[in-house]
Amino acid sequence: MKIRYNLLSLHALPQKLSERVASRRAYPCSLQTYSDTKPFTPKTMHIFQPLLRLSYIRPKTTLLALFAITLLMAGGLSRLETRNSFDGELPTDDPINQGIEAAKEVFGERSVVLIGLEAASIYSPEAAQKVIDLSNALSEVPYVMPDEIVSLSTLANVSQRPWGLETGGFLDTLPADEAAWQQLRSDVAGNGMVLDRLVSADESLTVIAAALEDGFDGGVVYDAVSKLANHYADPERIHITGAPVLVEDVQRGISGDSRRFIPIAIVLIFIGFYISFRRLAGVLLPVGMVIMSIIWTMGFMGYAGLPVTVVSNALPVIMVAVASSYAIHFMNAYYRLADQHGSGTALAEATLQKIGLPILITGLTSALGSASLLIFKITSLREFGIIGAVGFLLATFICLTFLPAVCALLKPPARKAYQSAALQRFLYALTQMAQNHRRAIIGAYLLLIATAVFFIGQVKIGDDYLKFFPKSHPGRVAAETFNDRLSGVRNMDIVVDAAAYGGIKDERFFRSLNDFQDYLLSYQEVGHTYSYRDVVQHLSANLNDGTDALPGSAEIAQYLMLHEMSATPGEVFALRSEDDNQARVQVFLKSSDPEVHQALYENIQADAARFFPEGNTSLTFGGDVMHRIALGTYIVEGKVQNIILALLIVFLSCLIIFRSLPKSLMALLPITVSLLMVFGLMGMIGIRLGISTALLTAMIVGVGVDFAVHYLVGYFRDREEMGATEAITHNSLHTGQAIAYDAASNIAGFSVLSFSGFLPVQHFGWLLALSMLLIFINTLVLYPVMLRQPARQRTAAEAILTPN
C-alpha cells in the first residue's frame, strides 16, 4: 500500500511544481548558470515515507543498519549453489520433456563422455594399450558407470572363424603378431556397430565412451577426464567431448571470460562515472551502492535456494547496468543541487525530493519488467525473473537510503556540478535536429523499423554450442573431429513402442524398424543409428555365413538371448525395455545446429507412419538434442510473450504514474523501437536467440524504462514551468545529461566483453553496449520528435543556450 500511495502521489507532482513556475521564469537560463534551484517545500515531503527520511535525518544509524543487513545477506553467499545441468529446465507437463522422461524411465538415458584417441594408426601396441588403460582408468572417474564404458577393450564381439565363433572382446589381449592385428582390423571392419561409431574408417581415431550416473557433477567429471587426457596424451592426441564436456566447456568459458572481463568492464564503467562527475565521491558512492546491491541480491539467492545458472551468472553485469543507473541519476541531481544548500542533510533531502520518486518508479517498473520473465517456461529464466525483480527492488531501496545517508554526512561539494560543454552541445544539437527534422526522422525510423521487422523473421533460434567456441578451442576441435571422422557427438533417442509384451521380437516389427533405421540414415546429418536391430543383424550374419537376410521371430529372440549372455545389463537395457515391448534407437548426429535438429525431429514425426502403419506404434523422443529443441521452442514462445508482458507492465505502470494514455504509450516508444532494432540486427548478422541473448529483453526493458521515465517525469515537470519546446530542450540538456553519463559509462564497460574469445560473452557484451546506445539515442531523439509542438516558438530554448 505504501508503494501505491507513493506512486499515486506523483500525480500531484506537476501541481506542486506549478507553484514554482512564476519564480522559475525569473531564473537566468544559460548553459553556465542554469541549475535546479527549485526550492523544495514541506508539501512535497509527504511523498517520501519516514523510512527514507531516516536516511538523512539519522544517517549514521541508517548506514549501520545497512551494514548489518549487508553482513546478514553476505551470509547467504555461502549457501549459493551452482546448477550446470539442463535437467529440470523444462516444465514437467511439456510433451517433449515427458517424452525425454519416459525414455529415461525405461532406458535410463545417460549423459556420455567421449574420449577420442587419435594416432597415426590405432592398430599399434602403444595406442591399443592406451585404449585398454584409458578404459580401466575411466571406471575410476567419479560418476562414471563402470559397466557402461564402451570401447574396443570393453565391447564384446562375435566374429566368425573357420572353427566357429569368437566371442571375446576386441582387445582382451594385445595382438601378438601381424596376423592378430590383421584379424582385429578385420573384426572391426566387419562389425557395423563398431566401424564409424567407435573406430574411424581411416583407423586414426577410436573412442572410449563412458556413461555417467544421473545427477553427476559436470565440473568433477570434467576435471577428472581432463587429467586422464593429459596423462595419456603424447604422442597420441587425446580429445574429450560429449554433451557433459561441452556444457562444462561453455560454463567455464562463460565464467572464465566473465571473471576476466567483467571486473574490467565495471572499472571502466566507474571511470566513466569519474569522467562524468569529476569527483571521487561520484565514483565511490555508486560503486558502494552497486556492490551492496549485488551482495544483497546474491545473498537473497543463497537464502531462497535459487542457484547460479548459465543465466543468473549474468547478474553482476545486469546489476551494474541497472543499479548504477539509479546511482547516476541520484548523483547527477546531488551535484546539480549542491550549490543551493549549506548542509549535507539539506542537500541529501533536496536530492531525494528531486530524484527519489523517479528512481522509485524506475525501480518498480524494472522489477516488474524482470518479473515478466516468469512467463517463460524455462526454469533458469523464470528463476532469473524472480532474482532480477528482487534485485532491482533491493537496489532501489539501497539507492534511496545509502546514498542520502552518506551524502548527509558529507559536506556539500564546493565546486559547481561538472557540465561537459561538448556533451551539452551534442545534446542540444541532437534535440534541435530531432525537433527541426521531425518528418525526416519519423521516415527514417519507419524505414529502420520495417527493416528490423523483416530481419527479425530471420533470427535463428536455439544455441549452437559448438559455435560458441573459437575454432581452435579443444572442445570444438574434438567435437568437429568426431563429427568429421565418426558418427557425431550429439544424439537423439527414439523409443519405438511395439505395444505388446515381447513385441520387439516379432519379425514384422523388426522389419519395420529395419526400414525406419535405413530411412534415418538417409539424412545427411545422421552419422549412425544403433538399436537391437544392429545386434541381431550382426549375430545373424556371423551365425549364418554372412547372410543379410532378415531373421524370423525365433531367431531374433535367440540372438537377443545370445547378446544377453555376453553383454552387461547396462548394454542390454540400453537397447530393450524390460518386457521387450519397446526398443530404443540411438541416432548420432553430425550437426550441432539446433534448427537442423528441429527439422529432423519434425520430419521423423511426419514420416513415422510410413514405417509403422498399424497405428499402435508410438514414437517417443529423448536424448540431449531434444532438450535443446524444447528449449528453443520455449525461448521463442516465451520471448514473444515476455516482450508483450514486459511492455504491458511498463505501460500499466506508466498509466498509474501519468494517468494518461498517450503519455503511457509514449513511455513504451524508445523501448519498443530499441527492442525491434536489436532483434532485427540479430537476424541480419546471424546472432542466435538463445538462453543468454534472451536476457537482452530484460536489459533493454530494465534500462529503457529508466531512461523513458526519467525523461518523461523531467519533461512534464519542466512543462509546468515552461513551453513545450523550451521544456524539451531544457530536459534533454539536463535529464539527458544523466542519461548520457549512464549510457556512455555502460557502453564503455560492456564493450570490453566484446574482446572475449567466447562467442556468447562477446555477443552479450557488444549487443548490450549497442542496446545502451540505441536506448539513449531513441530516447533523446524520439521524445523531442513526439513531444514537439510546432506552433510554439523556440525562443525560450534558444535563451537557455545563450550565454549571459
Add this chain to the structure above:
Amino acid sequence: MIIAFTLLWAVLTAPAVTDGTSTMEKHRQATAVQDLTGQLTYTNISKSGRKQTRTLRQHILRTDEGEYTYNLLLEFISPQDVAGTSTLTLQHEQKDDEQWLYLPALRMSKRISPSKKSDRFMGTEITYEDLSGYLSEPIDDYKYTLMVEEAVNGRPAYKLEALPRQGVRTQYGKRHLWIDKATHLMAKTLFYDHKGKLLKTYQATDIRPIGSGGHYRAHQIKMENVQTGNTTVVQYKDFAINEGVEAAIFSTTWMETR
C-alpha cells in the same frame, strides 16, 4: 593319574583344531559331486531396478580327466521363445576347454571360443571364475587364513581371508569367505578388486539337504556387484546329486537331435 585324566579331558573337550586350508578342503569336499542336475532361475537386476528372468536346466558330470573337471550342459527352458537354447562346456585338464552353442532357430551347434575367467556367466554377475569355485574351490591357488567365527544369517560360520598365491591370475585381489560350520558350504563372500576396493558380495541362503547322500546346497544365492550396482539372484530347485547323469547328453549331437 589325576594328571593323566586331566590331560585326556583337555584333549577330548578342546575345540577341533582347524585352519584355513583344512576348512577350505572340507568346503571343496562338500561341493564336489560326481554328477548334478537341477533347475535354476536367475534374475538379473540392473542398478535402476530393471529385471530379466531366465530359467534353465543344468546337467553336470565329473569327467575322467581330473578330480575337478566337469562337463556342463545348460539348457534354457523359459521364456518360451528361447527354450532349447543350450551351451555345452567340456572342461579339460591339459588343454583349453571346449564350448558349444546350440540355437534351435538354426538347428545346428556352433563352436564358440572358451570363456575366460573374467567373462560373465550367462550375462549374470557371476563370472566363470566364480563358477569354477562353486564347483571346486582351487585351494592350491590361494593362501587361506582363518580369521574369526562369525554367524551368517544366524548360522555359525568360519570367516577366512583368501589371498591369491604369486603368479595366479584372478580378478580378485582378495576374498573374505564365510564357510558354514555345519555344511561347509560357502555362506557369504566379499570379493575385492586388485586395488582393495570391494567389488562384489555373495550371499547363500536357504541351505537344505539334497537327497540322502549327506549333500547340502543353498537354494538361493545373490551376487551383487557393488561397483556397478547390478545384482543377480539365482533360485534353485529339483537338485539331484550323484543320482546318475547319462554321459551321452554332453555332446553336440544330443543337443541337435533331442
